[in-house]
Amino acid sequence: MKVALFVPCYIDQFYPQVGIATLQLLEKLGVQAHFPAQQTCCGQPLANSGCERDALPIYKHFVDTFQDYDYVVAPSGSCVYHVRKHFDKLDQTAEVQHVRGAAYDLIDFISTVLKVESLPGAFPHKVGLHLSCHGQRGLHQANESEMTPVRDGQLSRLLRSLDGIELTNLNRNDECCGFGGTFCVSEAGISARMGQDRVADHVRNGTQVLTGSDMSCLMHLEGIVRRAKMPIKVMHAAEILNGVTS
Amino acid sequence: MNHAIRADKFLLDADRTTWHDETLWFVREKRDKAVYAVPEFQELRELASQIKNHTLSRLDLYLREFEAAAQANGVFVHWAADAAEHNAIILDIIRKQGATRVVKSKSMLTEECHLNPYLLQNGVEVVDTDLGERIIQFRDEAPSHIVLPAIHLKKEDVGDTFHTHLGTTKGESDPQRLTEAARQHLRAKFLAGEVAISGVNFAIAETGAVVVCTNEGNADLGVNLAKVHIAAMGIEKIIPRLSDLGVFTRLLARSATGQPVTTYTSHFTKPLPGREMHIVIVDNGRTQQLGRPDFRASLKCIRCGACMNTCPVYRRSGGHSYDFTVPGPIGAILSPNIDMKKHASLPFASTLCGSCTDVCPVKIDIHTQLYKWRQVLGEANEIPASKKWGMKFMGRVLASTRVYGLGGQFARRALRLLPHGLTHAPSFNAWAVARELPTPPKYSFREWYAQQPQPTSQPTPQVPA
Numbered sequence: 001m002k003v004a005l006f007v008p009c010y011i012d013q014f015y016p017q018v019g020i021a022t023l024q025l026l027e028k029l030g031v032q033a034h035f036p037a038q039q040t041c042c043g044q045p046l047a048n049s050g051c052e053r054d055a056l057p058i059y060k061h062f063v064d065t066f067q068d069y070d071y072v073v074a075p076s077g078s079c080v081y082h083v084r085k086h087f088d089k090l091d092q093t094a095e096v097q098h099v100r101g102a103a104y105d106l107i108d109f110i111s112t113v114l115k116v117e118s119l120p121g122a123f124p125h126k127v128g129l130h131l132s133c134h135g136q137r138g139l140h141q142a143n144e145s146e147m148t149p150v151r152d153g154q155l156s157r158l159l160r161s162l163d164g165i166e167l168t169n170l171n172r173n174d175e176c177c178g179f180g181g182t183f184c185v186s187e188a189g190i191s192a193r194m195g196q197d198r199v200a201d202h203v204r205n206g207t208q209v210l211t212g213s214d215m216s217c218l219m220h221l222e223g224i225v226r227r228a229k230m231p232i233k234v235m236h237a238a239e240i241l242n243g244v245t246s
Numbered sequence: 247m248n249h250a251i252r253a254d255k256f257l258l259d260a261d262r263t264t265w266h267d268e269t270l271w272f273v274r275e276k277r278d279k280a281v282y283a284v285p286e287f288q289e290l291r292e293l294a295s296q297i298k299n300h301t302l303s304r305l306d307l308y309l310r311e312f313e314a315a316a317q318a319n320g321v322f323v324h325w326a327a328d329a330a331e332h333n334a335i336i337l338d339i340i341r342k343q344g345a346t347r348v349v350k351s352k353s354m355l356t357e358e359c360h361l362n363p364y365l366l367q368n369g370v371e372v373v374d375t376d377l378g379e380r381i382i383q384f385r386d387e388a389p390s391h392i393v394l395p396a397i398h399l400k401k402e403d404v405g406d407t408f409h410t411h412l413g414t415t416k417g418e419s420d421p422q423r424l425t426e427a428a429r430q431h432l433r434a435k436f437l438a439g440e441v442a443i444s445g446v447n448f449a450i451a452e453t454g455a456v457v458v459c460t461n462e463g464n465a466d467l468g469v470n471l472a473k474v475h476i477a478a479m480g481i482e483k484i485i486p487r488l489s490d491l492g493v494f495t496r497l498l499a500r501s502a503t504g505q506p507v508t509t510y511t512s513h514f515t516k517p518l519p520g521r522e523m524h525i526v527i528v529d530n531g532r533t534q535q536l537g538r539p540d541f542r543a544s545l546k547c548i549r550c551g552a553c554m555n556t557c558p559v560y561r562r563s564g565g566h567s568y569d570f571t572v573p574g575p576i577g578a579i580l581s582p583n584i585d586m587k588k589h590a591s592l593p594f595a596s597t598l599c600g601s602c603t604d605v606c607p608v609k610i611d612i613h614t615q616l617y618k619w620r621q622v623l624g625e626a627n628e629i630p631a632s633k634k635w636g637m638k639f640m641g642r643v644l645a646s647t648r649v650y651g652l653g654g655q656f657a658r659r660a661l662r663l664l665p666h667g668l669t670h671a672p673s674f675n676a677w678a679v680a681r682e683l684p685t686p687p688k689y690s691f692r693e694w695y696a697q698q699p700q701p702t703s704q705p706t707p708q709v710p711a
Contacts (some may be wrong), residue, residue: 014684019691041644050624054641133599146604180597185676192680223681
C-alpha cells in the first residue's frame with residue numbers, strides 16, 4: 001500500500017505539529033506515508049471564492065503530485081471533500097478519477113481503510129468534538145442532526161476508545177463554526193459571531209480540550225479562544241491520538 | 247451595499263442577534279423532532295423530489311392540463327409573463343368589480359411582484375390578513391422570513407406598532423391581548439372585503455384545484471366572505487395529481503414549523519354560484535431559471551423555510567440582510583437569476599456547511615448551487631476586484647512548489663517579526679477583528695520533513711502494541 005501524506009497549505013505553514021502527528025500516527029498504525037515535496041494546495045480557497053478557473057492549474061498540480069499513490073491522506077476533511085467533489089471540472093482521465101477516489105481524510109482512512117475502531121491509551125480530559133461540515137455532511141463521517149437524533153461518528157468512536165476521556169455533550173452537536181474559507185474575512189462579522197457561539201457551547205458544557213479532524217475549523221476556533229483568553233486547549237485529533245498511542 | 251454590510255448592522259445588537267438565532271433554532275429543533283417521528287421521512291423527501299423533477303421536466307404539459315381543468319370548473323385563468331402583467335391583471339379584475347377593498351392572505355408571489363404598493367397607488371385598499379404580514383404591513387417593512395414574516399420583531403415591537411395603528415395601550419406586550427386586538431381589527435376588514443387574494447401552495451393539474459395551507463384560517467375566511475377570489479401562483483406550483491398532494495402536505499408543515507400538518511389545508515376548486523374565481527399563473531423569471539441546468543432544481547422549492555431556520559448565517563444576519571423577497575439559502579440561489587449584479591453577494595453569504603440541503607424536503611442541492619452561482623458570478627466579474635486579483639495571484643503561487651515555499655517562509659517570518667498591533671490591525675486584517683492569528687512556527691512541515699532521515703525502502707508495517 002503506497003500512501004501519500006497531503007499536508008494542506010495552512011497546516012504546512014502554521015500547524016506543522018499536526019502534519020507531524022499525522023505522519024507519526026500513521027506510522028504507529030503500520031503505514032509509512034510519504035510526503036511528496038512538490039505538493040501545495042487543493043485549490044479550494046480559490047474555487048469557493050468563485051475563481052474555479054484560476055484553480056485548475058492547482059488541481060492539475062495536485063493530480064500530478066499524487067497520481068502514483070494508492071491513497072492520499074490529509075488531516076483535513078474539507079480539502080479531501082473538495083478533491084472528491086469538485087475535481088469534476090478537470091477532464092476525467094484515469095489519473096484524475098484515481099486521485100479523486102484515493103483522497104481520504106485521516107480519520108476516515110483510519111476507520112474505513114485500516115478498519116481501526118479503537119486505540120490503546122488514555123486521555124483523561126473532557127474533550128469537545130467539533131464536527132467539520134465537510135467531513136460530516138460532505139464525507140458522511142458522522143451522523144447528521146438533520147436526519148437522526150443518534151450522535152455517532154468515526155472520530156467520536158475513536159476518541160471514546162481512549163481511557164479516561166469524557167466527550168462533551170453539546171447543545172448543538174453539529175452547527176457550523178463559521179470558518180467557511182474566504183467567508184471568514186468577506187463575512188468577518190457573521191463568521192466571528194458563529195465561532196463565538198460555537199466556543200460558548202463548549203465552555204457552557206465543560207470542554208477542556210477542543211478537537212476535531214479539520215484544522216481549518218480549529219484554526220478559526222483557536223483564534224476566537226485565544227482572543228477571548230478562554231481556558232480551552234485546541235488540538236487536532238491527530239495530536240491527541242498520536243500522543244496517546246505508543 | 248452587500249450582505250456582509252447589512253449583516254453587520256444586524257449584529258450590532260448582540261442580544262437581539264442571540265434572541266433571533268435561538269428563536270429560529272427552536273423552530274429547527276421542533277422540525278427535527280417531527281422528522282425523527284416519521285420513519286419514512288427520507289423516503290418521502292426522495293419521492294417529493296422525484297415528483298417535482300418529473301413535473302418540471304414537462305411543465306408546459308401540466309400547466310395546460312391544469313388550465314383546461316380549471317376552466318372546466320368555471321375558473322378564469324390568466325397568464326402573466328412578469329410582475330407588471332401580474333399586477334395589471336389583478337387590478338383589472340378588481341376594477342371590473344368596481345371594488346376598492348381587498349383582503350389578502352399570505353402570498354410570497356404578490357410580495358415578489360410588489361402588488362401592495364401598486365394597488366394602493368391605484369386607489370385600492372389592500373389588507374394583509376395573516377397576522378405576521380399585517381404587522382409588517384403596518385410598519386411598511388418587507389417580510390424577513392417566508393413562513394414567519396415578522397420573526398425579526400419582538401412582542402414589544404409589535405406592542406409599539408399596535409399602539410400606533412390599533413390604539414392598544416402603550417407598553418402592552420402581552421401576546422394574547424395583542425392578538426385579540428389584531429383579531430377584532432381584521433374581523434371588520436374580512437367582512438368588508440370585496441375581493442380576496444390568496445397565494446397557492448399546490449396547484450393540481452389533474453383537477454384544476456389550488457391548495458392553500460395556513461395556520462390562521464385567514465385564506466378561508468377571506469375567500470368565503472368576498473365575492474371574488476383571485477389566486478396567484480408561480481408556474482412551479484404545479485403537481486400532477488391529487489394523490490401526489492399527501493406527499494407534500496406531510497413534508498411541508500413538519501419542515502416548516504415541526505407541526506404534523508398546517509391547521510388548514512384548503513382546497514379551492516370552483517366558485518360558488520354567483521361568485522368568481524380567478525387564477526393568475528406567473529412566470530417572472532422562472533422559465534429563465536428552468537433553462538439553467540445547474541439551477542433548475544431551485545424551482546422545486548415548496549417554500550417551507552426550513553433552510554432559513556437551519557442556516558447559521560441567516561439566524562445571525564436576519565432576513566432583511568438578503569434584501570430579496572425570499573431570504574436565506576434558497577433566496578441566495580433564486581435571486582441572482584433575477585438580478586445578478588444586485589444580488590451578487592448572496593451566494594457568498596454562506597459557509598457551504600450543507601445543512602440547508604439536508605433539511606430541504608424536496609432535496610434541492612442548495613449548497614452546491616451556491617457554489618455554482620459563485621463560479622457564474624466570478625466569470626461574470628461580479629465579485630470584488632480585490633478578491634478576483636488576489637485569487638489570481640494565489641493561483642500562481644499555489645501552482646508552483648517553489649513560489650509557494652518561499653511565500654510561506656516570508657509570510658511566517660513577517661508575522662513573527664512585525665508587531666502584534668500591525669499584524670492584527672482590524673483596518674486591513676478582517677480576520678483579526680475577533681480572532682488571533684495562529685502563532686507562526688519557526689519551521690513549516692515541509693522544512694521539518696526535509697530534515698528527517700528518509701526511509702530507503704518500503705518499511706515493514708508495524709502494528710501498535
